[in-house]
Amino acid sequence: MRLNVNILLITMVLSGFCPTVFAQQALQPLPESKNAFIVIAHRGSHLIKPENTIASIEEAISIGADYVELDLRTTKDGKLVLLHNDQVDQVSNGKGKIKDLDLEEVKKLILKGKDGGLHHIATFQDALKTCKDRINIYLDFKAADVAQAYSEIKKAGMEKEILVYVNSSEQYASWRKNAPKMPLMSTLSRMAVTKEDLLESLKKMPLEAIDNIPSKELLPIIRSMGISIFVDVQNSSETHEDWSAAMKKSIQGMQTDHPQALIEYLEKNMIRNGLKEN
Template structure:
């Protein structure tokens, strides 16, 4: 998530989409809990990041979302990789976009347990997550139309939240898949309710990972914007979780999903959402 702190001011210019005079509104995926826990790159301190095993671990722990990073191979396949190259994650060398899928699938992902892990393709990830966990899709370097085609083929349209990384991605998603919810950081210069109003008139996001001023939280809630703060770093601990929770956020992205979930349970903050069946 390193590049997420870069502000792409131009990405927010034209994200609102109108069709036949009516605005299409995207909504966040349904979650089982009112306070969302997002497993950063899967449960990657237990299993290697961005692997099926790390995702399955996050599912078993009861996380609400798994955050994954999407990139495109030289021959046009979508695979998971946080970094631009495979050098750090695997026993191979080279940038993902310069390698063919066949080459990437021959690589083994670095691990501490001696087990063999592979770089998964997006379709495999979608199948693993379906009806089990929502996906926080960090859209690193991929084609929107292709990604949505695979999402739709898997029947996962209602379990995806897309994080925007580059200028133009928002416009592409709203044009191709207007019902898919989008997420981006609220620019640091947005500090008043009036600033936020102007900003949201030009954008169409449903969530943010950044909040320059906690005083904006009521205004964000009024506008239906959820805040999922990043708490993962080398000093992630209960004090850091409390600092984020005290801002009134709706979710946390963590490197320690098991510990955070247990902490929330112990402090009676892990509430299940009660869904009332619709009357027939």
């Protein structure tokens, strides 16, 4: 009788044997980066420039970040724009939810930066043009149509420069259906603390990257499967100790509110390409 290959491989993993063929199976390649250790600028480099704006993207590019994390939402008239929260109040001089404003109304909103400049909410198209061949995108898919977003990505020729973070199983299914070659990322359930839990979770929703480690005991199996780990350290008061502690967990990158300081720290300590494995 011919054995089912997937069942055989899972059995091998559960027994502690993780062959290379399993590690590579079904994974899509992540965007190429010049640095082995990935620095992700959370909402752009937004300490001085307003978050999710073209200016914050340009700042992230200028300081040498590998990815810029951007949040995608939809206006009343179906246009894709960058905005973290569903309301415009916190970042602009406007009021209300982005889904209740059309693009022309959104374009009139003013965002003030600490640099004294006046900025605007960015469209997805403008963000794609700004990033193309300059910096990869970590796309936090907040509230948008997958087919529409992927269409704009294809028009910009950026299919190989984006990692998509999905926030639900519905988003995951839609991306796999509409863009099966796009690498996807999400958070592993904190309940997945055993090999069996992990394999069951990834069987339902295979991922190319994750942003958390539910249990340190799972690190060897996660690494053997070829899944990248980009942890969130973003905080207004990040320290060298935070970065050092995160790197010791065998991760491949960090999402930070202080990309310039993190890059300087990595370069000063000659670990821009990560810690050497023991």
